[in-house]
Amino acid sequence: MSAEFPIVFDPTTFDNRRRQPHEFAEIARMIRRDIIKSLVLAGSGHSGGPLGSTDIFAVLYFGGYMRYNPHDWWTPRDRFVLSAGHMCPVLYATLANTGAFPKEELRTLRKYNSRLQGHPGRDMGLPGIETSTGSLGQGISIAVGMAMADKLLDKNGYRVFTLTGDGELQEGSVWEAAMAASNFKLDNFCWIIDNNDCQIDGRVHDVMNIYPLQDKCRAFGFDVVTANGHDYAELCAAFDRFIANSEQRCGKPTAIIAKTLMGKGVSFMEDRYEWHGKPPTWEQARIALGELGEDIPESVEA
Amino acid sequence: MSAEFPIVFDPTTFDNRRRQPHEFAEIARMIRRDIIKSLVLAGSGHSGGPLGSTDIFAVLYFGGYMRYNPHDWWTPRDRFVLSAGHMCPVLYATLANTGAFPKEELRTLRKYNSRLQGHPGRDMGLPGIETSTGSLGQGISIAVGMAMADKLLDKNGYRVFTLTGDGELQEGSVWEAAMAASNFKLDNFCWIIDNNDCQIDGRVHDVMNIYPLQDKCRAFGFDVVTANGHDYAELCAAFDRFIANSEQRCGKPTAIIAKTLMGKGVSFMEDRYEWHGKPPTWEQARIALGELGEDIPESVEA
Amino acid sequence: MSEPFTLRGSKPTRQGFGEGLVVLGERYDNVVVLGGDITGSVMTSLFKERFPDRFFSIGVAEQNATTIAAGLALSGKIPFFASYGAFCALRNADQLRISVCYNEVNVKIGGGHAGISVGPDGATHQVLEEIAYLRTLPHMTLVVPCDYLEAKKATIAIGEMVGPAYIRFGRAAVPFFTRDDTPFELGKAQVFRDGSDVALVACGAMVWESLVAAEKLAQRGIRARVINVSTIKPFDVQTIVDAARQCGAIVTAEEHQVHAGLGGAVAEVVAKNYPVPIEFVGVKDTFGGSGEPEELMEKFGLTWKEIYAAALVAMERRDRGFIGYRAVKEVPRYEELPIGSDGQPVA
Amino acid sequence: MSEPFTLRGSKPTRQGFGEGLVVLGERYDNVVVLGGDITGSVMTSLFKERFPDRFFSIGVAEQNATTIAAGLALSGKIPFFASYGAFCALRNADQLRISVCYNEVNVKIGGGHAGISVGPDGATHQVLEEIAYLRTLPHMTLVVPCDYLEAKKATIAIGEMVGPAYIRFGRAAVPFFTRDDTPFELGKAQVFRDGSDVALVACGAMVWESLVAAEKLAQRGIRARVINVSTIKPFDVQTIVDAARQCGAIVTAEEHQVHAGLGGAVAEVVAKNYPVPIEFVGVKDTFGGSGEPEELMEKFGLTWKEIYAAALVAMERRDRGFIGYRAVKEVPRYEELPIGSDGQPVA
Numbered sequence A, B: 001m002s003a004e005f006p007i008v009f010d011p012t013t014f015d016n017r018r019r020q021p022h023e024f025a026e027i028a029r030m031i032r033r034d035i036i037k038s039l040v041l042a043g044s045g046h047s048g049g050p051l052g053s054t055d056i057f058a059v060l061y062f063g064g065y066m067r068y069n070p071h072d073w074w075t076p077r078d079r080f081v082l083s084a085g086h087m088c089p090v091l092y093a094t095l096a097n098t099g100a101f102p103k104e105e106l107r108t109l110r111k112y113n114s115r116l117q118g119h120p121g122r123d124m125g126l127p128g129i130e131t132s133t134g135s136l137g138q139g140i141s142i143a144v145g146m147a148m149a150d151k152l153l154d155k156n157g158y159r160v161f162t163l164t165g166d167g168e169l170q171e172g173s174v175w176e177a178a179m180a181a182s183n184f185k186l187d188n189f190c191w192i193i194d195n196n197d198c199q200i201d202g203r204v205h206d207v208m209n210i211y212p213l214q215d216k217c218r219a220f221g222f223d224v225v226t227a228n229g230h231d232y233a234e235l236c237a238a239f240d241r242f243i244a245n246s247e248q249r250c251g252k253p254t255a256i257i258a259k260t261l262m263g264k265g266v267s268f269m270e271d272r273y274e275w276h277g278k279p280p281t282w283e284q285a286r287i288a289l290g291e292l293g294e295d296i297p298e299s300v301e302a
Numbered sequence C, D: 001m002s003e004p005f006t007l008r009g010s011k012p013t014r015q016g017f018g019e020g021l022v023v024l025g026e027r028y029d030n031v032v033v034l035g036g037d038i039t040g041s042v043m044t045s046l047f048k049e050r051f052p053d054r055f056f057s058i059g060v061a062e063q064n065a066t067t068i069a070a071g072l073a074l075s076g077k078i079p080f081f082a083s084y085g086a087f088c089a090l091r092n093a094d095q096l097r098i099s100v101c102y103n104e105v106n107v108k109i110g111g112g113h114a115g116i117s118v119g120p121d122g123a124t125h126q127v128l129e130e131i132a133y134l135r136t137l138p139h140m141t142l143v144v145p146c147d148y149l150e151a152k153k154a155t156i157a158i159g160e161m162v163g164p165a166y167i168r169f170g171r172a173a174v175p176f177f178t179r180d181d182t183p184f185e186l187g188k189a190q191v192f193r194d195g196s197d198v199a200l201v202a203c204g205a206m207v208w209e210s211l212v213a214a215e216k217l218a219q220r221g222i223r224a225r226v227i228n229v230s231t232i233k234p235f236d237v238q239t240i241v242d243a244a245r246q247c248g249a250i251v252t253a254e255e256h257q258v259h260a261g262l263g264g265a266v267a268e269v270v271a272k273n274y275p276v277p278i279e280f281v282g283v284k285d286t287f288g289g290s291g292e293p294e295e296l297m298e299k300f301g302l303t304w305k306e307i308y309a310a311a312l313v314a315m316e317r318r319d320r321g322f323i324g325y326r327a328v329k330e331v332p333r334y335e336e337l338p339i340g341s342d343g344q345p346v347a
Ligand SMILES: Cc1ncc(C[n+]2csc(CCOP(=O)(O)OP(=O)(O)O)c2C)c(N)n1
Pocket: A048, A049, A050, A084, A086, A087, A134, A135, A136, A137, A164, A165, A166, A167, A168, A169, A196, A198, A199, A200, A262, A276, C036, C037, C038, C060, C087, C091
């Protein structure tokens, strides 16, 4: 018998403003729980990257850095492109927590005809999904195109954020995008690297070494900031630096190398690459939710 | 009436050994004349890159750096891969001057069924053409594969050289290759960059800025040497450094950034990107050959 | 050649690929494998565990892996590179064309996650377009095995031939029904069931669906020939022409876009040799989507039911004189077929 | 719709593309162009000179240019990216599939150096495989104009439609014969010459060759219909089915691999609607090579002569009862055709 239990999505949503670290912590816990819930319901999908990058999303979407209207998404806004498309559970959970769509919809992750496709599908029209991604290395170029559209043509002053994985940096097209971003002096462009040193087959430095990473980003013309991707103050400082770069028109794109732990927040997933592409079992979900502050009453069968 | 004149290929060939600069100069002049001759006969093809990289080829093939037997090419040997396939006129002229095939065959460049295809075609079986190339960014990866075959498997101690253009570095796959070369510690791998700062549409730094180049190569794990690509002593020093790296198993691949002038040796072509992909007219060929030390008697019509 | 097949269970074709690689590794010292960071999923991990010294991890860099493979092949190795088809047939399409096929080197590609049965990963990972491209590449051998065991045989076969080759396999467990003595030969289509009322020409997991459809058709007295086109390039012209001549009506079935793939190859051969009506079962020019494998196969019309309905239509077109103009009508859904006097659905 | 065409000279199709872009630039502020370092060759340089602020040089990075275009399109621009087809249909194949077509964005690609008539650059630059791939991509519009003027019209048309589109053009000057009032419509094949003895279905420069073949056939009393399939996707089913029904024999002609391209599309439509014998003129599963454009067209069998010979064979197959089995014989060379009593070559 399965140890399934009722999944309840807390309908709370959050607004987007400067915050204290403990506020981010609370939001991040909510997002992580929502990730676990949607994944256990889906029965497939990626746990590790989403949990590891949750703190970044909490700061980006709820710290006043991205400018958007959750209730009318397609109005003038900053853009976020999830280049590492497989990490979409965190993006879906984040967007749901902005109020962009009902949190109940998180139940449909990876189901037939869901707006929450296994990799983001723009055709489904989910508010906040700016583009389809899933083939690594493409999203960052799309984001560069968006940044060019504003910087070089429209000049409305919007900003473009993108998040790539670190294994993703093995794709040469990422470096094409990076080269173009600095060539066009896109100071409205912020490249966040989820540097968990994990990818499917193991440690990034074992699978195909991408280091020294700062040197690479710098040599490709970025202003590089390194931050502990779980430290809200450091993340805020990094984003503040980008905002300053963009406001001062420094002529350089910004790269934030966020050191993270894959699976952060769930003890048995933390820093384990095995969790790249698996959902929790029901039993693991129960433990994970417990660690994330939500106690699930024992089910009858368990 | 065209000002055509009889093209005569000097059947001299050269051997492969340590040399003095003035000897290289003589060889390079011969190769350049052969390039001009084959191109004017072809009526199409690339002048600029081949002439600009000729001094590199002179040193590599006739300075004792590449080990090969021109009369039995496919025996154990070092490998050279022309990643910038469009530069093949210099490779053909060089190979002809090793004695790998009759210099008369240079007349057939770009003609139907010729072994001297417009971009190197391995299917034609020309001695010294290790692989087909022509789509930028692929040859360097092939060369990495060859270096891996020896370094990681066969361990016969052969070395692999590859030459890319600098515009070519805009292809992301080049950086995939570079990352792999250092990941696998291929100290038997030598990447020569023909840094003429020219490509089809203009200056490389205008078309898509690739600089700072040394920093990029270093960040991708290479031991980087910069050399004036027309100074034989500097070129020899650079190749000596690679040989030393490889003999000492330093664990790093070597990158030689050779600063060159497109069209070097022909006054009206020098440093002009317009010459990337054009052959000389007969009149221009006459002047070019004159500048390269071969006087063509005036033809009747001219 | 015809024999009754029975279901032996279900196994993914990728497993046959992984196991075939190990066999090759045992037989040949110069077989090497390149990893693209999904080695567990495409089961090159079996080779990696067994022959760690001949396995090289290239990371998420499919262009590079393909071209490195070309370099290894030019150095006397027999390199296999495997990833998902979207990434090792398309991300590297230019490399396949120039460095592998024009170069005519001994590079072998294993392309997984083919078709809609990939399931919840969704459209980006469900490659449905690569057969079309791969079969245009000169010198390429393209194999689409029908089940686990044929995938294993095919993997060994492409490892033992000289030249570029690609093997297409899937993610989900699919019916496993061939046996050790089921004939398999590169370049040869196999008749898996005899019949001359209609020919069902399929590849991959659709071969089993065709066998099921043939069985259902037999229940109403229609003898369908089932042909397994495991090699799509080079194409076995003779077997298809024989089918056209002897059956006079053809259905093609593939987990691929309905255009330019197996169906396209059959249509070309038939038009050039012996024109007969063909009905095409495949994905109808749309992208895939998330869902469970079986659910998706239903939704996208890739089951024996569509083959059954298509067979009835193809036969009807033949019987009415297939010169007759057909107003481009679509094949009805199985469920919508009228029930005949025998209680079976009719066209 | 049928009209006599006369040669108006020769011009490359790429010029029509370049000029069409300038027209679009004038009409629409949000048309932008991305350069891939061969802007002179693919004639985006005309746009660059005219609208320097709306031209962006991306360098030799076709993957990036394609995906940047997607980003621009998602920001309300109408981006064109042009390069050689080998690099902007294949080097970027994955980007086209995911970022352009799955995304369904308003990205337009101009793919030059198509076909063997590229000439001395040789095989690497002569793309012969991309029609097959592009026509499998959902949401894609694929246009292959027959001459300079149609290329110009087609460029404007894809700029004015919404959604992903690709236009294929060549390097060499080719016959220029359409007029301002020659009908052109996206998605519509045009009958360029009436006739009902045999249909010659072609795209690109092979349309003119078909007109020449039709003229030669007319000299011996055979009335060939010539159809210009300028849009390969979406495919004009009706016009082809009409041709099959009314002519009963078809020849397809394209500067592309003989498999999976235009010929494949025609074969599919015909098999599904009205099976008739088809003969396919195209490159026969080999790579190209260096040479002069006209020389190569001769050597690779891409002239009116092959179309002429193929037409005779297709008609013979029809007349003998095309159900008759044909022992996969190849079409004879024009020069080898026996001379009939009228002094003209016969099949
Ligand atoms: C082009 C491409 N190749 C391969 C894949 C399969 N894939 C999905 S995620 C992934 C690993 C990426 O590693 P990383 O970016 O570090 O993400 P993380 O494992 O940290 O979540 C791979 C190889 C893909 N989606 N796209």
